[in-house]
Amino acid sequence: MCTNKQIFTQNISNLAYATLLQWKRCIPTSLIIWKLTLFFAMGFFLNAMAIAKENHDKSHLQIDFTDHTHVHSMKQEWIDKKIKYEEGMESSDLVISLGQQTYHALHDMIEKLAKRRNLNVIVHSGSCGKTSKKLRRKSIDIGAYCCPPMKGDRLPGLEFHTVGIAPLAFLVNPSNALDNLSSDDALAIYNGTYIKWSEVPSGNKKTLLDELIKPVIRLHCKKRPGHWKSFIESEDKMSTRLYEVGITPDLINIVASDEKAIGIETVMMKDIFKKNRTLKVLKVNGHKPDDVNPLLKGEYPAYRTFNLTTWTSKGKNRKLAKDFVKEIIEYVNSTPKTGFVSPKQLKDAGWKFHKNELIANPQGFFETHKH
Numbered sequence: 587m588c589t590n591k592q593i594f595t596q597n598i599s600n601l602a603y604a605t606l607l608q609w610k611r612c613i614p615t616s617l618i619i620w621k622l623t624l625f626f627a628m629g630f631f632l633n634a635m636a637i638a639k640e641n642h643d644k645s646h647l648q649i650d651f652t653d654h655t656h657v658h659s660m661k662q663e664w665i666d667k668k669i670k671y672e673e674g675m676e677s678s679d680l681v682i683s684l685g686q687q688t689y690h691a692l693h694d695m696i697e698k699l700a701k702r703r704n705l706n707v708i709v710h711s712g713s714c715g716k717t718s719k720k721l722r723r724k725s726i727d728i729g730a731y732c733c734p735p736m737k738g739d740r741l742p743g744l745e746f747h748t749v750g751i752a753p754l755a756f757l758v759n760p761s762n763a764l765d766n767l768s769s770d771d772a773l774a775i776y777n778g779t780y781i782k783w784s785e786v787p788s789g790n791k792k793t794l795l796d797e798l799i800k801p802v803i804r805l806h807c808k809k810r811p812g813h814w815k816s817f818i819e820s821e822d823k824m825s826t827r828l829y830e831v832g833i834t835p836d837l838i839n840i841v842a843s844d845e846k847a848i849g850i851e852t853v854m855m856k857d858i859f860k861k862n863r864t865l866k867v868l869k870v871n872g873h874k875p876d877d878v879n880p881l882l883k884g885e886y887p888a889y890r891t892f893n894l895t896t897w898t899s900k901g902k903n904r905k906l907a908k909d910f911v912k913e914i915i916e917y918v919n920s921t922p923k924t925g926f927v928s929p930k931q932l933k934d935a936g937w938k939f940h941k942n943e944l945i946a947n948p949q950g951f952f953e954t955h956k957h
Contacts, residue, residue, distance in 0.1 A: 750926025753875035778825030854925030882935035
């Protein structure tokens, strides 16, 4: 029999039950059928909650991307402004600002391409921050980012073209007997949950004893998604014992010379700056960072995303810049040893693209980043 009794609950676990009791008012049914309905509905609700939690946990270990449809608001005066090179570069056909890794990976190829086309192309080595400033000044044709763009990077008339991704390796001193980290171990080391190497479940306690862990990191692009944020949310959640460096060579030097240290960098950058020093590359969740298959499946938790930008606004260099970027991407797609997992490999493995920009991993996770 239907009843007018009001159902109230004091916690969220009873919300589904209360909702079903309200629904019962309008559906005459026997007590047995009602109990069975409630039993299966509660089972469905709890299962849905478990799936949502599992997906949230997985997404925490995946790179987040900003909304690719967002366009940052700029004054009309800026929108109407034409590209103007910095002093001394006025006669150039193209001006390109690359990052640390893209410069090492692509500089020679770009020089050969410019020579083949008989063009005067100026290439700068910089960082995401320098690229951002030059794009806002409209002083370059092509800019490079080693991260997915934050909202403020998505300027009117700017397009992003993903060159590839590169896994981030966890590096330790060769004397460290550790061979593998779980994602949880990596997070616990860098958020300060594990203070000593003997606390790491997969560590060699006899060798490291009670030595304090020295987590080293280059906290570049703090406001952009991706990179080290693939496994820890923000700088605020890092260990108070974190040792921060400004450049990759310093990170390599510390890890190579200090048996207590652990650092994060791409394999390519490690190889470029190690010189005659030796570092040990750890597996993560049993996977080597240079093993492409786990990365393509979304099973390797930390990587960088590399993008090049071009302008959509009219101008003599617009088509030339897009042609250059197109040839660079074709070069990465056809050259195995660039240090990147190519756009073609990513697309074939089900990663999500909008036009030429990578916007989500194989599971489709992407978070609208707040910056």
